[in-house]
Amino acid sequence: MTEGSTSSVLPSKSQTTLEPASALLASSVSSTFGSRLATQKVVQNLHTEDLEESGCEIQWSHLVHAEIISVTSAMRRNSRWSGMSVSGLSMGSLGMNMGLRGRDNQKDSTYRNQESPLMIGFNDLRSRLASTASAKDMDAVALLDPFLEVIQSGDTNGPITGAALSSVEKLLLYKIINKDSLNVAHAMQRLALAATHCKFVASDSVSDEIVLLKILQVLRIALTSGPGSLLSDESVCSMIETGLSMCCQLQLSEMLRKSAEHTMTVITKTMFERLRTISIPVETTDNETAEVEESETILVQTASIQEGSEHVNLTINHNPATVETEAEAVLSEMAKEHAKEKGVAQDAEKDDATLNSDAKTPEALSETPPPKSYGLPAIRELLRVLVSLLNPHDQQHTDRMRLMALSILDVTLEVGGQSITKFSALMSLVSDDLCKYLFQLARTDNIPILTLALRVISTVFNTMSRHLKLQQELFLSFLLERLSPPAFALKPLPVNPDFGEPHRPTVATPEPEAGSRTGSPSPSTKSSKGDKQDTTTAHGEVRELLLECLGQFARSPTFMVDLWVNYDCGLDCSDMFQEMIKFLTRNSFPESTTYSASNSHMLCMDSLLLFINHMVDRLSIPREEADVLNKNLESCETMHQRRLQKEVLVKGAIKFDENPKAGLAYLEAHNMISSLNDPAGVAHFLKSSTRLSKKLLGEYLAKPANSEVLKAFVQLFDFHGKRLDESLRELLETFRLPGESQQIERIMDLFAETYFATKPRAIASQDAAFILGYAIVMLNTDQHNRGVKDRMSLAQFSNNVRGVNNGQNFPPEYLAEIYEAIRKREIVLPQEQEGQLGFNYAWKELLRRADVAGPLVVSYTSMYDKELFVSSWRSVMSAISYAFNMAQDDATLQKSLTGYYQCAILAAHYQLPDIFDRVTMSLARMTGLLDTPHNPADNRDVTVDGVTITVSDLAVQFGKSYKGQLAAVVAFGVANEHGNMIRAGWKPILEIIKNLFVNNLLPGSMLEVEDFVSGTTMILLKAPVVPEVKDKIRQDSSLLSTLSSYLLSSSYSYESAREEPTAEEIESTRCTADCVAACRLEELFADIRLLEDLPLTQLMEAIKFVADGNSVSKAIKPQPPTKLYNPASVFFLELMISLTVQNRYRVQALWPIVFEHLSDIIREAGSQSVLLVERAVVGLLRLCIRLAHNDDMNREVLDALDLLLGLPIDVVPEVAEQMMAGVLMLLKADSSCVRPNLNWDVLFALLSSTSNHPEAAKYSFEAISMFVAENDGENVSVENYADCVDLLIRFAAAGAVGAESPMKQESNQRRGKGHMSKAQASAVERAKMAVEMLYRLHSQAPRLISESKMNPELTWSAYWFPILVGLTQQCSNPCRDVRNHAMIYLQRALLLPEIVTDKITEWVVVFDKVLFKLLEDLLRPETVHQDSAGFEETRSKACAIVCKTFLHYYFRLLEWEGLQPLWMNVLDYMDAFMQSAQSEQLYEAVPESLKNCLLVMSTSEAFSEASSNRPDSLWNVTWNRINKFLPNLKSEIFPTQTSEGGSSYAALMMGVGKNLFSVVGGSEPPVSPAVVSPSVSTPEVPQVDVDQVPDSQQEQSAAQGQAQEDEASSLL
DSSP: OOOOSSOOOOOOOOOOOOOOHHHHHHHHHHHHHHHHHHHHHHHHHHHHHHHHHSSSSSOHHHHHHHHHHHHHHHHHTSTTTTTOOSGGGSTTHHHHHTTOOOOGGGSSOOHHHHTTHHHHHHHHHHHHHHHOOSGGGSBHHHHHHHHHHHHHOTTOBHHHHHHHHHHHHHHHHTTSSOTTSBTHHHHHHHHHHHHHTOEEEOOOHHHHHHHHHHHHHHHHHHHHSGGGGGOOHHHHHHHHHHHHHHHHOTTSOHHHHHHHHHHHHHHHHHHHHGGGTSOOOOOOHHHHHHHHHHHHTTOOOOOOOOTTOSEEEOOOOOSOOOOOOTTOOOOOHHHHHHHHHHHHHHHHHHHHHHHHHHHOOHHHHHTSOOOOOOOHHHHHHHHHHHHHTTOTTOTTSOHHHHHHHHHHHHHHHHHHHHHHTTOHHHHHHIIIIIHHHHHHHTTOOOHHHHHHHHHHHHHHHHHHGGGOHHHHHHHHHHHHHHHSOOGGGOOOOOOOTTTOSOOOOSSOOOOOOTTTSSOOOOSSOOOTTOOOOSOOOOOHHHHHHHHHHHHHHHTSTTHHHHHIIIIITOTTSOOHHHHHHHHHHHHTOOOGGGOOTTSHHHHHHHHHHHHHHHHHHHTTSOHHHHHHHHTTSOOHHHHHHHHHHHHHHHHHHHHHHHOHHHHHHHHHHTTSSSOTTOHHHHHHHHHHOSSSOHHHHHHHHHSGGGHHHHHHHHTTSOOTTOOHHHHHHHHHTSSOOOSSHHHHHHHHHHHHHHHHTTOOTTOOOHHHHHHHHHHHHHHHHHHHOTTOOSOOOHHHHHHHTTTTBTTBOOOHHHHHHHHHHHHHSOOOOTTOOOHHHHHHHHHHHHHHHHHHHOOOOOOOSSTTHHHHHHHHHHHHHHHHHHHHHHOOSHHHHHHHHHHHHHHHHHHHHTTOHHHHHHHHHHHHHHHTOSOOOOOGGGOEEEEETTEEEEEOHHHHHHHHOHHHHHHHHHHHHHHHHOGGGOSTTHHHHHHHHHHHHHTTOSOGGGGEEEETTTEEEEOOSOOOOOOOOTTOOOOSSOHHHHHHHHHHSSSOOSGGGSOOOOHHHHHHHHHHHHHHHHHTGGGTTTTGGGSOHHHHHHHHHHHHHHHTTOOSSSOOOOOOOOSSOOHHHHHHHHHHHHHHHHTGGGHHHHHHHHHHHHHHHHHTGGGSOHHHHHHHHHHHHHHHHHHTTOGGGHHHHHHHHHHHTTSOTTTHHHHHHHHHHHHHHHHHHOGGGGOTTSOHHHHHHHHHHTTTOTTHHHHHHHHHHHHHHGGGGTTOOTTTHHHHHHHHHHHHHGGGGGOOOHHHHHHHHHHTOOSOOHHHHHHHHHHHHHHHHHHHGGGGHHHHHHHOOSOHHHHHHHHTHHHHHHHHHHTTOSSHHHHHHHHHHHHHHHTOTTSOOSOHHHHHHIIIIIIHHHHHHHHOHHHHHTTHHHHHHHHHHHHHHHHHHHHHHHHHHTTOTTHHHHHHHHHHHHHHHHHHOOSHHHHHHHHHHHHHHHHHHTTSTTSSGGGGGSTTSHHHHHHHHHTTTOTTHHHHHSOSOOSHHHHHHHHHHHHHHHHHIIIIISSOOOSSOOOOOTTSOOOOOOOOOGGGSOOOOBOOOOHHHHHHHHHHHHHO
């Protein structure tokens, strides 16, 4: 058997002076027992404290003894130690200490005694335990050494080694060895050394692997326990190497390898957690170099377990392995030997140091400084080894090793990813090798490797994306390329008409040539043989994994905005955001035939929805926090400018590729180049731009005209300290060398000049640099051209440049280095690189750009979200709508609807009404409620659970549409919350409401409307066929109420002829009703006052649009108006009015829309439904009432009232009641609207047109009554006086309905019933009140005369005469009560003192146009026939009034020459009345009236018997006329007598006349009547056509006037 390479050396004991044996024995015994007695109490006191500090509840010394027994027992079970006693192992030492002489044969120990050192170590440990009271005082090295010697001994078997390992593990686990233990740092180094150099005799594989498993456990507990932090970098690397070796050995069992992997994961986690406590080094070049050098001294390889050996030997090879072969410079043989010798010497020094350190005793170690704790070097080395295992081109590394490395790296990055970014030594590994290898592994189709690789990649970018800006761009580009099918295989996307064409980015970035645009490598490389690209479109599980990885990126809240800020707004980056949205959108459309919830399209959809959701979440960032976040970010304006610059650069690059000169001119025009005359500026742009064609760039630079630009271009490179081939490689990687020799020579000449200016070593002249450069180009072609079979050797290459270095040869080492560099790495011109070589070049370019690109800006802000949303909403919404339509599960539906809702929130927040309308329109279409060809006439009403519901085709279909119901709830929820954002979107919403309304699905509260008559009423859904009722006056309040009551009655049952709905149809209808209730439609217009002006105006226009029968879902030809009832028209009319009323303070903006709609209805009233016209009139008047207080809208109010005058005559009776009730409310609302300076023709025309209406007249009369009575009659003005009189006459004339035919009167009298109905009685009362009001207008006449600017000659005719004419006309009213009332007030008016002046013309008019006109009317048979008995009384009163009036003005007329003709006319009418008298009453009344007149006239000289001698005297003419019809009257009045009594009788009559005048006239007769010259012509009195004067209404009590009349009559 072979023993271990290292063995433990026991500590030597110091020798003492010899003393007598007895004394020494006594001393030894006493000291032993004394120490035990002395320490017993101390142990007891410290026992509790040790228990608290340790991880167990057993005494620590007891535990250690138990572990010793465990190991030694295992050793005794082995045949080597089975016959050896403990005392026999070191016999004689006690005697020598007591002064006895030792035996000579003591040195000849047996074979067993040769093995005793392992047992001796445990004996010494027991001795130390006996003298140590506390675990704190126990030296850790002394405690561990016996166990470690067993572990390192090559003579022990597996069970013994395993027992020792278990004991060590327990000592650490129970914290008997902890950070406070003595020499713990040295003990941990020894532990690491022993565990990593463990040797034992191999047995069966199972037992051996158990020991190896325990080694792993010890390694894990050693590093993760408290003392583990004291391990040195080298010890940690040894432990790592041991763990990795077990992970990578295929001969070990799967269980052991997995255990080793788990152990390495725990160890790695612990190490990288330590990064949080390591101080960050100052980032200088010196420090970084020092870190690297320090870490390189401990480079390790994975250890190997020797197969076929009797021993299991874990050893470390400290020779550093070379990983990076691509950057290795070729060394000469001498340099290699020197490096090899140096490495061997370093290994020897390390081994010596290890052995020497092992030989030290615990006492000596306590004086030795502990080794430095592990830190960044060990961590970097671990990371380097793990990264190196990922190299896909290293054939020594298997997929198992890569899987192990990936799993460990994932944990590494999870626990220390962000901490790694603080250390440049670690970050350099991540940004270069790790990312490069991971991206190449992502190409594989090996599912396990791909899964772990993608997981590590997502972890890398999740924790380090700020420092991997270009690497992230590369990987995302690779993902999109791998996941996207070729362009020819792309299918056209479904286009949603609601969203239009997908948004095209402002910057249309063209596809670049390979490596020409951004310099970024692609993991999808081509083979060196020029084969097709080895990356095809991913399918199946690979595609799922790649999409899951992309989804991991999308879960970052700032992922999309970071793409836009860093790449789309980056001048040299691709439009990653636009490409990502385009990809996700295109791939979120599933195939309908292969739909599945787990398909890859849902992953893309989830990513899109996450993008929207993150933007919504950022809206809730508090303003203060947002200001802080935005402080260090560039503004949106800056980003916009950068996008414009990028657009210019892209277009300029395209133009440059077509024509370099034109492209540069374009860039100069857009200030991207300062001036084409500035070679330095042009060269800088050409070098920094990554979008230009490298081929065209080389041709441009090589032209003689651009020599200054070429010179400036070459001078931009820094060639200091670089070999000529390295400098040439750097230059030729920026453009493609042209093919012409002259152009190449020109470029090489400038290169040589620039390079030689750096004073390079081994180059003697510029010509030498030129020739050597040319030679390198030729060598590159020779070494790598496939057509060349005989490659150039180093000697041939050296011969080609012999003697050109200023007459000397170049140094051989220099040429050898160049030769090897070219042989191993081809200088590949741009656009010719392919395969791994091309990838390496592009990767190098990426790293170069990364040095100047800066960090990735993380923008957790909503500052840019508006721009993102505007540029992507079409694509996103199209995908969401398609997903909704294709969804077959609740999860997808919820995601889609959430996307709709969140898009609406974003559009509302960023004030994007166009987008909001598109969202609303799309949701409306998805409800299925826009296209409804259903006939509402087919609806059926059924009662379910006491509730009446309407079953319709629409309700049934919508109730079955689960998606439609969900869309409806979301649509109306969005509209309720963000109504201010809706513009054109109101149309589909209103169309849905329309369809719901006509199918009786709206809430009842939305159908209630205001009514002037009944207060509130319901909008009807059907127009019934109302039976025609003849000779019956409407008793109900309004047309709308009539229709409502009819529909609510059970007399009409249209549904009775239809089939009863099925249970399924009823259930679907109930589902529809529940959905409508969930939509909260009644809340949509509840807070309409909160709408801003623009959306409110748009809403009103949309209402008019839908009310006119238009549709957003299909083109409908305008239909001509029809008299058929359209309930939707009424509904939207009422909605429009209601919204306008609620926003009366903004009515100026709404009035044109509303008034136009109302005008269209009212002007076409003859061809419209009567109910629609009525509601239009009501709505118009409601608006007028609301506008009455607005002085600015007075003109509009009058225009509205004027509009009502245009109603056709046949329509007015149908709408009169509501119309006049509204006019009355208008007058009551604000009397200021009827100020005298307004146009009264409109108002009085409306009142006049309804004076005869049975229901409307009461409102009209109340209106005129209020008008006349208010403000003491001040409302009556010069302008409206005539209209007012005319209107009162009409109301008085309307009282004629109170008259009945004689036959009907007799019938009613026989039945004992009144002769008038309630409506007739009301009309009569209004007529009587109108008569009284007409009379009372005389009180306003003086004021009006004074206010008028009329000619004084005409004022009487204008203000007094109309009153008399009106009263006169009503004296012949067919209604007896009205006639009698008119007679009373006519008599009062005629006897008013102010009614006439001294003008004769006015007196003549009173008789000619008033009294005589009245008498003529009463003589007409057709008039008398209406009420024969009643008109006899009227005639009698008329005769009396004429005689009274004549006597009243008699003394004023005496001097007028027309007195006699006037009196003759009176007598003629009296004669006519006597001739037509049909009763005694009139026959007696006429003579009595004439007697009074004649007696009074006889008191004047003009009428006396003394004048009888003149034939033409008034006396003779009078009696001649009277004798014709009353021959005895004269003898009755003036009997023939000359006695004194006769004089007394005449005197008496004179007194009666005076008294009569004083009673009825109020003044004495004039003493000297005014003499009117006959020569003065009498002005023509205006003629009044009685037939054209309307009847009047209303009456008021005249009790006081009647009393005066009775008194006057008695006197007469």
